[in-house]
Amino acid sequence: xxxxxxxxxxxxxxxxxxxxxxxxxxxxxxxxxxxxxxxxxxxxxxxxxxxxxxxxxxxxxxxxxxxxxxxxxxxxxxxxxxxxxxxxxxxxxxxxxxxxxxxxxxxxxxxxxxxxxxxxxxxxxxxxxxxxxxxxxxxxxxxxxxxxxxxxxxxxxxxxxxxxxxxxxxxxxxxxxxxxxxxxxxxxxxxxxxxxxxxxxxxxxxxxxxxxxxxxxxxxxxxxxxxxxxxxxxxxxxxxxxxxxxxxxxxxxxxxxxxxxxxxxxxxxxxxxxxxxxxxxxxxxxxxxxxxxxxxxxxxxxxxxxxxxxxxxxxxxxxxxxxxxxxxx
Amino acid sequence: xxxxxxxxxxxxxxxxxxxxxxxxxxxxxxxxxxxxxxxxxxxxxxxxxxxxxxxxxxxxxxxxxxxxxxxxxxxxxxxxxxxxxxxxxxxxxxxxxxxxxxxxxxxxxxxxxxxxxxxxxxxxxxxxxxxxxxxxxxxxxxxxxxxxxxxxxxxxxxxxxxxxxxxxxxxxxxxxxxxxxxxxxxxxxxxxxxxxxxxxxxxxxxxxxxxxxxxxxxxxxxxxxxxxxxxxxxxxxxxxxxxxxxxxxxxxxxxxxxxxxxxxxxxxxxxxxxxxxxxxxxxxxxxxxxxxxxxxxxxxxxxxxxxxxxxxxxxxxxxxxxxxxxxxx
Numbered sequence: 001x002x003x004x005x006x007x008x009x010x011x012x013x014x015x016x017x018x019x020x021x022x023x024x025x026x027x028x029x030x031x032x033x034x035x036x037x038x039x040x041x042x043x044x045x046x047x048x049x050x051x052x053x054x055x056x057x058x059x060x061x062x063x064x065x066x067x068x069x070x071x072x073x074x075x076x077x078x079x080x081x082x083x084x085x086x087x088x089x090x091x092x093x094x095x096x097x098x099x100x101x102x103x104x105x106x107x108x109x110x111x112x113x114x115x116x117x118x119x120x121x122x123x124x125x126x127x128x129x130x131x132x133x134x135x136x137x138x139x140x141x142x143x144x145x146x147x148x149x150x151x152x153x154x155x156x157x158x159x160x161x162x163x164x165x166x167x168x169x170x171x172x173x174x175x176x177x178x179x180x181x182x183x184x185x186x187x188x189x190x191x192x193x194x195x196x197x198x199x200x201x202x203x204x205x206x207x208x209x210x211x212x213x214x215x216x217x218x219x220x221x222x223x224x225x226x227x228x229x230x231x232x233x234x235x236x237x238x239x240x241x242x243x244x245x246x247x248x249x250x251x252x253x254x255x256x257x258x259x260x261x262x263x264x265x266x267x268x269x270x271x272x273x274x275x276x277x278x279x280x281x282x283x284x285x286x287x288x289x290x291x292x293x294x295x296x297x298x299x300x301x302x303x304x305x306x307x308x309x310x311x312x313x314x315x316x317x318x319x320x321x322x323x324x325x326x327x328x329x
Numbered sequence: 330x331x332x333x334x335x336x337x338x339x340x341x342x343x344x345x346x347x348x349x350x351x352x353x354x355x356x357x358x359x360x361x362x363x364x365x366x367x368x369x370x371x372x373x374x375x376x377x378x379x380x381x382x383x384x385x386x387x388x389x390x391x392x393x394x395x396x397x398x399x400x401x402x403x404x405x406x407x408x409x410x411x412x413x414x415x416x417x418x419x420x421x422x423x424x425x426x427x428x429x430x431x432x433x434x435x436x437x438x439x440x441x442x443x444x445x446x447x448x449x450x451x452x453x454x455x456x457x458x459x460x461x462x463x464x465x466x467x468x469x470x471x472x473x474x475x476x477x478x479x480x481x482x483x484x485x486x487x488x489x490x491x492x493x494x495x496x497x498x499x500x501x502x503x504x505x506x507x508x509x510x511x512x513x514x515x516x517x518x519x520x521x522x523x524x525x526x527x528x529x530x531x532x533x534x535x536x537x538x539x540x541x542x543x544x545x546x547x548x549x550x551x552x553x554x555x556x557x558x559x560x561x562x563x564x565x566x567x568x569x570x571x572x573x574x575x576x577x578x579x580x581x582x583x584x585x586x587x588x589x590x591x592x593x594x595x596x597x598x599x600x601x602x603x604x605x606x607x608x609x610x611x612x613x614x615x616x617x618x619x620x621x622x623x624x625x626x627x628x629x630x631x632x633x634x635x636x637x638x639x640x641x642x643x644x645x646x647x648x649x650x651x652x653x654x655x656x657x658x
Contacts, residue, residue, distance in 0.1 A: 006438060006463070007431035014435065015461055018442045025446055025455040029421045033457060040458035042422055044476055045374035054472055056426040056462045092358045093371055097385040097470045102336035106343065109335060113347045117354055126354040128362060129369035131470075132344055133385045134335070141426045141460075141470035143383055147373055 037156050038083040038218055039146070049153060051146045053083035059138035064195070066181050069108050071196045072140070073115025079221065080144035081123045081200035082274040086219040088154035088209025089146030091202055093128035094120050096142050099135030112140075123202040152209040154278070158216035159235040163279035165298040166288065168204050170194070170249040171224050172263070175270020176256045187255040194249075198274040205276060207291035213284035223271035223323025228307055231277070238305040241298035241319065243312050260312065268309070269323045366485050367412040367547055368475070378482060380475045382412040388467035393524065395510055398437045400525045401469070402444025408550065409473035410452045410529035411603040415548040417483035417538025418475030420531055422457035423449050425471050428464030441469075452531040481538040483607070487545035488564040492608035494627040495617065497533050499523070499578040500553050501592070504599020505585045516584040523578075527603040534605060536620035542613035552600035552652025557636055560606070567634040570627035570648065572641050589641065597638070598652045 003009050009017075019035025027033070031049055032041035039051035057063065057079065063072050077094055084091045096116050100109065113127075120126050148154075173194035180187045181195070201219075208214045216235065220227050228239050246267045257263060279300055280288045288294060298309075307319045332338050338346075348364025356362070360378055361370035368380035386392065386408065392401050406423055413420045425445050429438065442456075449455050477483075502523035509516045510524070518525075530548075537543045545564065549556050557568050575596045586592060608629055609617045617623060627638075636648045 004434050004436070005431065006429060006433045006435060009435055011461055011463075014438065017435075017439070018459070018461070021439070021442055022446060022456040022459075025450055027422065027455040027457065030455065030457055033455075034459060040422065040424065042457065042474070044379070044421055045377070048374070050373070050379065050474075052422065052424055052458060052472075052474065054424040054426050054458060054460050054470070056428050056460050056464075056468070056470060058428065058462065058464055061463070092373055093356065093369065093381065095369065095381055095383040095472055097383045099385050099387065099468065100335060102334065104335045105333050106335060106338055106346075107333070109343065110346070110350070113350055117351060121354055126356040126359065126362075127351040128356065128359055128371065129381060129383060130347070130351075130363060131383050131385050132340055132347070133387065134340075134390070135385075135387055135466070135468065137465065139385070139428065139464065139468055141383070141385060143381075143424055143472040145371070145379075145381065145474075 038086040041153065047149055048147050049150050051084055051087045051089045051148065052143065053080055054141060054143040055079045056141040064178065064181055067196055069111035070115040073112035074119040074197055076140040076142045077116045077119035078198050078200045078274060080142040081119065081202055082219045082221060084144045084146035085200050085202040085205035086217050086276055087146065087148060088152055088205050089148035090206055091123045091125040091144060091146045093125055093145045094142060095129045096127055096140065097131040099133040099139040101136055102134045123200055148209060154209050154214055154217040156216055156218050156231060156234050159231060159237050159279040159300050160215055161237060161300050161302055162282055163215050163300040164282055164285060164296050165239060165279055165300060166294045166296050167220065167247065167275050167277050168201050168292060168294055169275040170247045171273060172252060172266030172270055173249050174198060174272030176252045176266045178272065179256055185255060191251045191255055195272055200274050201276045204292035208278060208288065211287040211291040213280050213287040215279045215281060217276055217278035220273045220275045220277050221271055223269055224277065225268040225319050226321060226323040227277050228319060229321040232307050236303050238301045238303050239298055239307045240301050240305065241309045243309055245295060245297040247295040268319060271323050367415040370482065376478055377476050378479050380413055380416045380418045380477065381472065382409055383470060383472040384408045385468065385470040393507065393510055396525055398440035399444035402441035403448040403526055405469040405471045406445045406448035407527050407529045407603060409471040410448065410531055411548045411550060413473045413475035414529050414531040414534035415546050415605055416475065416477060417481055417534050418477035419535055420452045420454040420473060420475045422454055422474045423471060424458045425456055425469065426460040428462040428468040430465055431463045452529055477538060483538050483543055483546040485545055485547050485560060485563050488560060488566050488608040488629050489544055490566060490629050490631055491611055492544050492629040493611055493614060493625050494568060494629060495609055495623045495625050496549065496576065496604050496606050497530050497621060497623055498604040499576045500602060501581060501595030501599055502578050503527060503601030505581045505595045507601065508585055514584055520580045520584055524601055529603050530605050533621040537607060537617065540616040540620040542609050542616040544608045544610060546605055546607035549602045549604045549606050550600055552598055553606065554597040554648050555650060555652040556606045557648060558650040561636050565632050567630045567632050568627055568636045569630045569634065570638045572638055574624060574626040576624040597648060600652050
């Protein structure tokens with residue numbers, strides 16, 4: 001079958017196709033081009049470089065119906081700031097374009113803007129520009145900019161066999177919260193906010209960059225399994241993950257499932273967590289631990305060993321390339 | 330009547346409302362914040378500063394049905410690059426987010442991407458990143474970044490009484506082309522391309538910044554009349570425009586109207602031209618003329634004198650605050 005429609009090709013191959021096209025154009029300012037990392041990187045400022053990323057979100061596919069306008073604004077800023085965090089950069093500004101129907105209430109838009117502003121401020125920056133447009137479905141495109149010393153920039157590339165694999169925060173919490181919402185499970189805001197108000201790890205990202213301990217980094221917004229596969233492909237390595245090391249929040253057990261296998265599935269195969277996944281030189285674990293709270297979840301192994309998880313009971317299973325949070329109704 | 334809906338408030342007042350909110354947040358990197366110029370400006374790089382702008386475009390409202398996918402891509406890049414041009418900055422990168430329906434043909438998206446890439450290259454830069462998303466209506470949000478020496482940055486603020494008012498290129502050509510399309514008037518591509526393939530004046534913008542002759546600048550995408558009113562408000566000045574100086578392309582006479590009054594209306598009150606409107610110190614006209622082709626269309630006068638046009642036959646009329654190209658069907 002000849003592929004002619006976007007739906008037949010899929011998002012990732014299409015991004016790959018366009019990235020190849022764009023990367024053919026020569027740009028002397030560019031250090032990292034489209035499709036190669038969480039952000040593009042421009043060499044425009046002496047010993048520092050600029051990181052830039054953009055994300056388009058839609059009401060139906062990206063914002064669960066339970067999300068209030070402040071949370072919609074917060075989320076739109078957070079997805080972009082998380083990409084800046086994953087490069088180890090300091091956020092310096094957000095541009096936010098909002099398309100909305102003309103019968104939208106002004107107070108609704110104000111709450112969205114307040115959410116954006118609050119998330120930007122929580123990450124040490126502000127909304128510096130934007131655009132407003134009328135549109136049937138609420139659509140928000142954010143762009144985040146950050147600065148980092150070239151020598152401290154953290155890329156997806158750089159993992160070495162023997163490095164420890166680490167994550168910030170908890171894994172699977174956003175996916176479990178979405179599950180609770182979709183199945184009418186009563187749960188407190190503290191549990192649902194992992195999904196509705198994800199906190200970008202910009203502070204941790206900068207501290208880890210400063211530590212000099214990290215060999216590669218990305219965020220986990222597509223889920224831990226997808227992110228591990230991305231890093232494995234790019235670095236030509238495998239991963240051995242320890243189920244016992246996965247930071248699963250006790251609330252998943254309390255509100256969603258007490259089955260340990262299902263908890264592990266949430267941790268591996270659901271997205272929406274804006275945590276940092278990174279590898280650390282084994283001799284620099286102290287420096288990484290001093291930089292921020294982290295969990296060691298495994299280690300980098302040879303590519304031939306695959307991407308596998310060692311279960312608590314001793315069995316050893318492949319981690320599949322699946323995940324990605326499908327939000328909305 | 331209490332204003333509760335976006336449609337009752339209007340786009341510009343809403344942008345103003347949100348800009349006030351965002352500008353309250355303190356950002357030590359920020360030189361020019363939201364709503365204050367064609368771009369936001371960040372002080373992040375020694376003697377240079379970064380300019381950044383974003384624009385969201387939709388199939389129905391922003392792309393005439395006659396536009397082919399390559400032109401849609403070109404236009405999406407051009408609107409953003411024009412804003413970079415108007416600050417006198419050198420473009421360093423574009424981020425392009427595309428939302429499209431899942432039955433879109435891959436070749437259609439490739440042509441859009443090619444148009445973006447070609448426009449970026451024509452302005453000396455490339456597409457450095459982006460995002461792809463499925464969406465009912467084709468939606469493209471571009472973000473353009475540029476660099477300029479702080480001492481050369483051209484802002485909307487800075488016009489002084491006695492300065493000459495200048496524009497690049499022609500005025501009203503995009504509006505006249507849209508009129509031709511909407512009224513089924515046969516016209517060659519060379520005429521329609523003012524609308525369908527606008528060329529951002531990034532080269533002229535940089536040359537004018539370098540000349541040191543320009544006191545304020547913006548682009549004319551909302552139309553000459555709207556842009557003059559914006560500059561007048563911001564600078565506390567008035568304008569005297571000479572009808573005889575307006576650069577109206579002879580093709581408007583050939584294809585659309587031979588009535589001089591109607592030609593002037595196109596020049597003043599239609600948008601979509603991505604030309605530069607700027608003021609020049611009267612003693613530096615030579616430097617400006619050496620920088621690029623320009624037309625002198627009037628001069629800066631006291632605010633009390635208003636914004637008026639001196640007609641060829643000697644009468645003198647107010648220029649109204651109206652314009653803005655309403656594209657699409």
